[in-house]
Amino acid sequence: MILQAENPIVEVHDLTVxxxxxxxxxxxxxxxxxxxxxxxxGPNGAGKSTLVKAMMDLLPSGSGYVRxxxxxxxxxxxxISYVPQRESVDWDFPASVFDVVLMGRxxxxxxxxxxxxxxxxxxxEALEKVGMQSYADRQISQLSGGQQQRVFLARALxxxxxxxxxxxxxxxxxIATETAIIELLRTMRDQGKTVIVVHHDLQSAADYxxxxxxxxMRLVASGPTExxxxxxxLEQTYGGKLTVLSKVGELLRKQEFPSREKR
Amino acid sequence: xxxFWIILTGSLVATCCSLLGCYLILRRMAMVGDAISxxxxxxxxxxxLLTGSRDxxxxxxxxxxxxxxxxxxxxxxxxxxxxxxDAAIGVTFTWLFAIGIILISVFAGQVDLDQDCVLxxxxxxxxxxxxxxxxxxxxxxxxxxxxGAVTILIILFIVVGYxxxxxxxxxxGYAAAxxxxxxxxxYLLMTAVSLTTVASFESVGAILVVALLVAPPATAYLxxxxxxxxLVLSVLLGIVASFAGYYLAVWLDGSIAGAIATITxxxxxxxxxxxxxxxxxxRKKLLHPVQH
Numbered sequence: 001m002i003l004q005a006e007n008p009i010v011e012v013h014d015l016t017v018x019x020x021x022x023x024x025x026x027x028x029x030x031x032x033x034x035x036x037x038x039x040x041x042g043p044n045g046a047g048k049s050t051l052v053k054a055m056m057d058l059l060p061s062g063s064g065y066v067r068x069x070x071x072x073x074x075x076x077x078x079x080i081s082y083v084p085q086r087e088s089v090d091w092d093f094p095a096s097v098f099d100v101v102l103m104g105r106x107x108x109x110x111x112x113x114x115x116x117x118x119x120x121x122x123x124x125e126a127l128e129k130v131g132m133q134s135y136a137d138r139q140i141s142q143l144s145g146g147q148q149q150r151v152f153l154a155r156a157l158x159x160x161x162x163x164x165x166x167x168x169x170x171x172x173x174x175i176a177t178e179t180a181i182i183e184l185l186r187t188m189r190d191q192g193k194t195v196i197v198v199h200h201d202l203q204s205a206a207d208y209x210x211x212x213x214x215x216x217m218r219l220v221a222s223g224p225t226e227x228x229x230x231x232x233x234l235e236q237t238y239g240g241k242l243t244v245l246s247k248v249g250e251l252l253r254k255q256e257f258p259s260r261e262k263r
Numbered sequence: 264x265x266x267f268w269i270i271l272t273g274s275l276v277a278t279c280c281s282l283l284g285c286y287l288i289l290r291r292m293a294m295v296g297d298a299i300s301x302x303x304x305x306x307x308x309x310x311x312l313l314t315g316s317r318d319x320x321x322x323x324x325x326x327x328x329x330x331x332x333x334x335x336x337x338x339x340x341x342x343x344x345x346x347x348x349d350a351a352i353g354v355t356f357t358w359l360f361a362i363g364i365i366l367i368s369v370f371a372g373q374v375d376l377d378q379d380c381v382l383x384x385x386x387x388x389x390x391x392x393x394x395x396x397x398x399x400x401x402x403x404x405x406x407x408x409x410x411g412a413v414t415i416l417i418i419l420f421i422v423v424g425y426x427x428x429x430x431x432x433x434x435x436g437y438a439a440a441x442x443x444x445x446x447x448x449x450y451l452l453m454t455a456v457s458l459t460t461v462a463s464f465e466s467v468g469a470i471l472v473v474a475l476l477v478a479p480p481a482t483a484y485l486x487x488x489x490x491x492x493x494l495v496l497s498v499l500l501g502i503v504a505s506f507a508g509y510y511l512a513v514w515l516d517g518s519i520a521g522a523i524a525t526i527t528x529x530x531x532x533x534x535x536x537x538x539x540x541x542x543x544x545x546r547k548k549l550l551h552p553v554q555h
Binding site for chain 2: 053058080082084088090093094095096100111112114155165
């Protein structure tokens with residue numbers, strides 16, 4: 001079931017992406033609504049991160065094209081932001097929390113310009129939003145996983161973009177951080193921002209997102225959460241893992257979402 | 264006066280190499296410096312054969328082009344042939360260096376270059392090659408002018424591109440997403456490394472260039488957690504090594520380049536043992552629990 005959004009902020013047309021001539025995404029064709037919290041969901045290796053990276057043109061695509069804000073990506077780079085997976089960088093890098101958050105302002109500053117007071121204020125404000133202001137001078141090597149994730153989020157917030165791509169922001173963070181992050185994402189959505197989140201936890205998906213994209217190398221479904229998170233579509237997405245699925249399906253039917261254990 | 268010129272040359276080379284080395288080691292590309300410093304050889308020889316002079320400018324251009332070609336080949340083999348990046352580095356630079364050696368030996372009669380000079384350099388000869396104007400005024404050693412100009416270029420490059428170099432070294436994925444070209448800054452950095460390498464070549468030799476590209480930045484990395492401090496500290500460590508190395512060489516009556524490289528190694532060992540934050544002898548006492 002692939003539903004189209006009205007006035008879409010993201011349009012993906014017949015996108016195919018291959019690694020080493022082996023396709024990981026096949027003919028994905030979808031639209032996403034503006035001002036929504038969108039979850040990209042699927043099993044490991046389904047191409048969730050690949051889809052998000054291809055939307056930002058960080059990977060060469062085999063065929064198809066993407067339009068953001070009804071423009072080509074390079075015209076709107078200043079309006080988009082990206083929260084990469086936490087593991088994608090070296091946290092032993094000699095930088096402070098503030099240094100990293102300030103990077104969120106680099107795109108707007110341009111070459112030659114040094115950060116001004118307005119940039120520093122914006123970075124500090126972003127740190128406050130994620131509750132990390134007292135860590136500004138802390139070395140990034142001393143942060144826990146949840147704190148690293150908050151720093152990445154603060155960097156994206158400092159950018160004050162309109163469209164955010166987040167790759168597994170909830171992976172390996174404690175429950176307090178997860179709650180804080182989802183609250184923040186909801187606030188952003190309510191301010192009219194669009195947030196696209198790669199997510200792997202089915203239980204929380206129904207609760208978190210307005211719009212869900214189900215992916216397993218091919219696009220299985222895309223549409224409002226209540227229409228897409230059905231047992232039948234989940235089975236299509238996750239294939240053989242039925243035991244887990246029937247349990248999840250039952251949960252979905254009852255609309256009960258027990259609080260998760262603290263990891 | 265000779266001591267002054269030799270130490271000045273050493274310090275200028277150390278400044279360029281240490282600054283660029285900071286970016287190389289943080290990008291986990293320290294050995295690319297090694298590769299470039301060897302692979303520029305055919306570029307130097309070809310530039311010499313084409314122009315017939317040992318003027319610095321054509322050689323800088325020839326070597327710069329070869330340096331960029333080297334990094335391009337390494338990226339190409341790694342990305343498209345799926346060879347491990349260290350293997351790609353090894354294959355590329357030994358092959359290019361070998362071509363350079365063959366060129367030298369084939370045109371031996373015409374080329375005033377030899378392998379020993381290229382590999383080991385001879386910083387002691389710096390004060391002998393003076394730049395004397397037509398009116399007979401001596402402006403000091405030619406090498407000092409070349410490497411001085413390159414030093415100014417490198418410092419300008421780092422000042423102007425500080426944000427972009429920092430960002431693309433730390434998080435290339437994010438940089439690309441917000442529209443900072445990772446490819447452009449990668450090749451600019453590699454061009455800078457090539458320039459530095461070849462400008463340092465005849466005076467200090469490839470081996471000291473490699474030592475100065477890696478050892479002072481690695482030492483500074485052990486001593487600080489701040490990137491700007493790391494840049495400044497690695498330059499200071501490089502300059503101290505030039506001074507101490509010169510006097511060590513005088514005392515031992517040995518190779519100056521060798522002595523400078525030795526001092527950089529000693530600096531690294533000292534930092535490894537006694538660094539306040541990361542030294543193995545002190546670290547255990549200071550470890551504080553990470554807050555969650």
